[in-house]
Amino acid sequence: MTTTISGSIHALVTPFHDDESLNLDQMRLHTDRAVQAGADGVFCLGTNGEFFQQTEDERLAVLEAVVDATAGRVPVYGGAGAVGTKETVRIAQRMQAAGADVLSVITPYFAAASQDELYRHFAVVAGSVDVPVLVYNIPARTGNTITPATVARLAEIDNIAGVKDSSGNFDAILQMIELTDPEHFAVLAGTDSLVLPTLQAGGAGGITAVANVYPRTMVDITRKWAAGDLEGARAAQASIRSLRNLFALGNPNTIVKAATNAAGQAVGPCRAPFNLLGDAALAKIADTVRADQAAGLG
DSSP: OOOOOOEEEEEOOOOBOTTSOBOHHHHHHHHHHHHHTTOSEEEESSTTTTGGGSOHHHHHHHHHHHHHHHTTSSOEEEEOOOSSHHHHHHHHHHHHHTTOSEEEEEOOOSSOOOHHHHHHHHHHHHHTOSSOEEEEEOHHHHSOOOOHHHHHHHTTSTTEEEEEEOSOOHHHHHHHHHHSOTTTOEEEEOSGGGHHHHHHTTOOEEEESGGGTOHHHHHHHHHHHHTTOHHHHHHHHHTTHHHHHGGGGSOHHHHHHHHHHHTTOOOOOOOTTTTOOOHHHHHHHHHHHHHHHHTTOO
């Protein structure tokens, strides 16, 4: 297994036209922007990629556009998750065939699942493909939390290569780091504000939504940390606070997309109903992005 899962991995939004149809040309441009900014990987069809609002065929079309635009320069992560195991296996196999280097698999959602059920789900999916699998923990969205102990069990499976933890619970990240072998298993922050703390604790990096708006700034966190410039990494991490504070205005996906548009990248709206921001919120987002860009974020 040659794919290195580490660094600044950019969780790309999925561009749509105003009529909410896929904008694959913009998807390619947005992917190239991330690579040009120094991303260590691009992650499509995660939460910010609105996988839950797309058909299976649409998801494959997005992945194919990202693979095409990346042209082998960095690994492509594809969000292959679904509610059921059988459906997830089918999507995972299709994504592997379409060129995904790593498959991100979200915990099943809507129905409650035990830890044994979650373990079996991930083990079956991993056994159905030959590429690395990343466990995606985001309990606020799915209603299911995968515990550090279960993550440690899954880490024993050869091609389960890491976890993206978006719980916001730093203690859970610390436990995942303590319970797994960093030589063979990557613990990644899925919360932008925890990228540097995760690196400091021995984690592998972060999968970042803010990178849609400020790709170079998010790369700076991991690059400066790797170069031993702790103060520079801290400054880069702190600089995204004003944008993160905007998440209180609504659905974070919607805020990220509005901010990306405000930054000059025409990624369009989220799909309804998650796209109704008022004029005051849009103005605050635009003002914040303008001020951040003036301060050197980008």
